[in-house]
Amino acid sequence: MDTDSARPAVTELRLSAFKAHRGVNLPLGPLTLLSGESGSGKSSALQAYEILARLGSGEPLARAVGVVAGGATACVPAGARPDEQGRRGFRIGCTVDGPVGLVQLDLAVQAEPELRIVGERLIGGGETLLTTALADPTRPAVQAAWHTAGATPVTRAPLPDDRLGTSLLPLRVAGKTAGQRLVLAAAEQVVVALRSAFVCDPRPEAMRGPAVGADGPSGGGGAGRGGGSRAGTSARSRKSGGPAGSGGPTSTRGRKAVRSGRDASGWSRDADAERDEGRLRSSCDNLSTVLDRTSRECARRHAVLVAAVREACSGPVDGLRAVPRQPGPAPADTTAAQAVAGNGAAADTPTGQPPQGPHALQAVLDRGALGEMPVEQLGDGELRFLALALVLLTGPGVLAMDPVGEIPSAQQQMTVMADGMDRCMDRRQARELVSLAVRMADRGHVRLLGTVRDPTVAEGLPGVQVLHLGV
Numbered sequence: 035m036d037t038d039s040a041r042p043a044v045t046e047l048r049l050s051a052f053k054a055h056r057g058v059n060l061p062l063g064p065l066t067l068l069s070g071e072s073g074s075g076k077s078s079a080l081q082a083y084e085i086l087a088r089l090g091s092g093e094p095l096a097r098a099v100g101v102v103a104g105g106a107t108a109c110v111p112a113g114a115r116p117d118e119q120g121r122r123g124f125r126i127g128c129t130v131d132g133p134v135g136l137v138q139l140d141l142a143v144q145a146e147p148e149l150r151i152v153g154e155r156l157i158g159g160g161e162t163l164l165t166t167a168l169a170d171p172t173r174p175a176v177q178a179a180w181h182t183a184g185a186t187p188v189t190r191a192p193l194p195d196d197r198l199g200t201s202l203l204p205l206r207v208a209g210k211t212a213g214q215r216l217v218l219a220a221a222e223q224v225v226v227a228l229r230s231a232f233v234c235d236p237r238p239e240a241m242r243g244p245a246v247g248a249d250g251p252s253g254g255g256g257a258g259r260g261g262g263s264r265a266g267t268s269a270r271s272r273k274s275g276g277p278a279g280s281g282g283p284t285s286t287r288g289r290k291a292v293r294s295g296r297d298a299s300g301w302s303r304d305a306d307a308e309r310d311e312g313r314l315r316s317s318c319d320n321l322s323t324v325l326d327r328t329s330r331e332c333a334r335r336h337a338v339l340v341a342a343v344r345e346a347c348s349g350p351v352d353g354l355r356a357v358p359r360q361p362g363p364a365p366a367d368t369t370a371a372q373a374v375a376g377n378g379a380a381a382d383t384p385t386g387q388p389p390q391g392p393h394a395l396q397a398v399l400d401r402g403a404l405g406e407m408p409v410e411q412l413g414d415g416e417l418r419f420l421a422l423a424l425v426l427l428t429g430p431g432v433l434a435m436d437p438v439g440e441i442p443s444a445q446q447q448m449t450v451m452a453d454g455m456d457r458c459m460d461r462r463q464a465r466e467l468v469s470l471a472v473r474m475a476d477r478g479h480v481r482l483l484g485t486v487r488d489p490t491v492a493e494g495l496p497g498v499q500v501l502h503l504g505v
Contacts, residue, residue, distance in 0.1 A: 041447040042132035042227035043481060044083070048140065050125035051111045053078040063499040064475040065482045067455070067468075069489035074504030076485035080453050082126045083231070083483065085109075086139075089198035090228025091436055096149055096196065101233075106145035119171075122146045132223040134158055134216070139200060139224050144168075150195040151176065158220035161213075166199050180206075183213025201225050231449045232435045233316055236421035238458070240319035242410035313434040318421035321409070322397040325424070326356035328432060335427050342470050343399075346419040346463045347412065353400030354409075354420075360396070414458040419467055425450055426467075426474045426482070447481055455484035456491060464491040472497055 045062055049055035054075045060068075068076040081102050088098035099106040109124045116122045127140030135158065142153035154176075156164035161181050169177040175192040178199055182189045191206065193199045203221040207214050312323035329336045336354070344351040397409040409420060425433065430448055456464035464486065472495050474480045492498040 040132050041478065042130055042223045042230075043447045044128050044227050044449065045131045045136075046129035047079060047083055048127040048129075049075075049079065049082055050127065050140070051114070052082050052109055052124045052126050053111060055079070055082075056111060060501055061499070062481075062483060063497070064478075065468075065471055065497055066484075066499045066501060067489060067492055068483075068485045068501050068503055069487070070503035076503055077453050079503070080233075080451050080483065080485065081109075083128075083451060084233055086126060086128055086141075087228045087231040087233075089141075090201055090225045092197070092201055094196045095143070095151060099143075099145075099149070106143065106149050109143070110145050116146065120147050123152065128224075128228075130224045130227040132227065134219045134223050137163075137220045137224055141198075150174070151198070152195070154178075154199045156200050156217075156220060156224070158223075159216050161216065163217045163220050164199060164203065166193060168195070181213045181217050182211055183216075184211035187213075226446065227449075229436060230430070230446055231451060232425065232430075232433050233451045233453075234318070234422060234425050235316055235453060236318040236418045238414040238417040240317045241321050241417050241421065243319060313432060314421075314424065314428070315434045318424075321421055321424070322356045322395040324432060325354065325397050326395055328424070328428065329355055339423055339427055342423045342466065343416075343420055345466045346423075347399070347416050350402045350404065351399055352402045354397065355400070356395045356397050357406075358396070359394050415460060415463050418458050419463050422452060422455065422467055423470055426471055426480060429479065447479060449481040449483060452482065452484040454487075456486045456488060461488060461491055464488065465495075468492050468495055468498060 043062075043064075047060045047062055049058040049060070051057075054073070055078060058075075058079075060066075060079060068079055070076055084101050085098045088101070089095065096106075099109060102108050106124075107122075110122050111124065114122050121144050123142060123144040123146070125140065125142050127138065130137045130139070137156065137158035140153075140155045141151060144150050144152045150168070151166070152168040154164065154166040155162065161183075164178065164180045166176040166178045173192075174195050176195045176199070177190065178193040179188045179190045180203065181187075189207075193202055193206075200221045203217060207217050207221075209215050209218050312320050312327065314320065314324040328339075340351065340354050343354060398406040399409055399412075401407050409417065412420070430446070433448075435448075455467070459467070468491055471480075471482045475482060475497060486492075489500045489502070492500055
């Protein structure tokens with residue numbers, strides 16, 4: 035793949051048959067907001083995208099569909115009747131734009147009686163590059179055929195029926211012919227775009243507890259979110275180079291480029307430090323730990339964050355920082371939070387003693403003459419604004435997601451997915467958040483797909499695409 039060309043990005047989401055959606059194609063721009071009445075399918079659209087993102091990260095199908103309450107069966111369109119063999123399922127897909135041009139990926143998933151991917155099709159460069167089909171229902175595999183364009187026009191082999199075949203192609207395709215190189219480039223383009231996703235749902239009740247450090251529980255966050263499968267990353271890393279002369283995404287050049295320096299957002303991108311420092315999780319329950327890190331690493335971006343928070347919060351805001359947590363009675367949810375972390379700190383820390391180690395930080399606002407105020411005293415809308423603004427101003431090196439190590443971060447675009455983006459916020463706060471997203475999307479490194487209750491918060495803002503569902 036020519037990594038100096040356009041950054042891979044999902045430009046269309048297809049919901050051929052998914053939950054309440056039938057034959058729905060959603061064009062996705064750098065900043066897309068979904069609106070509609072309750073039950074119109076806004077959240078469902080984001081769930082379909084997340085399933086694709088998780089599959090692109092190498093996760094097994096069962097784990098990927100686990101993002102939907104009720105699992106795979108809940109993804110089947112209402113009223114869908116089983117066939118003669120009792121099979122029911124759903125179909126989703128996407129289009130990814132990038133160096134190869136437009137590449138289409140479509141999946142047919144059987145939810146009942148057994149969960150499996152029964153059909154996959156990858157199209158790019160005017161060619162059908164990959165197709166899979168269920169040949170023997172008694173075997174946990176599908177018959178795959180991919181484009182070769184050599185002495186043998188098509189190569190056939192079985193692939194597991196619980197994995198995205200496109201993500202496995204770099205392990206199967208040699209890249210010796212022009213056709214094989216096209217298959218590799220198209221597959222990598224799709225996988226890079228899908229993996230570059232972070233699902234963000236800040237939970238104020240979790241953010242008000244003590245900060246849980248880098249050794250705490252995952253809490254989620256995107257296609258490769260903490261604790262999720264890294265199979266896609268490790269498998270592709272073992273592939274020792276892309277097409278000849280391409281400097282492709284699996285090349286040594288691509289892997290070395292992300293080992294040090296700064297990522298596209300400006301935050302430090304040292305790979306070893308990432309393993310040791312806290313990264314922001316989907317629920318943003320470790321906000322204080324991450325704020326402590328980002329305020330030290332990039333003062334310019336931190337100043338932008340403070341300015342945004344100043345516009346969204348009531349009262350003066352002169353600064354934002356993390357400080358050692360003061361001694362005092364632990365919040366009611368401390369025991370539960372630490373029990374989840376599995377470190378037993380709740381039982382060992384006496385009431386009235388300051389927490390130790392990675393749990394000792396507290397984010398505070400500098401209110402000028404009014405002194406400092408812990409951010410946990412902010413309203414729910416203010417807390418959610420702070421967390422989402424931090425996400426938009428950072429990147430994969432700061433977020434609990436699986437970084438795409440095959441290509442330099444400067445050639446990547448991260449897609450932030452925020453369901454209920456304006457939840458708990460008033461109109462002023464929601465509009466300020468969308469305005470910040472516009473500014474960050476203009477830089478070309480961040481994309482946003484969110485759902486909103488009030489689509490008027492985007493009125494007059496350039497580059498915002500609002501799609502009204504259920505109309």
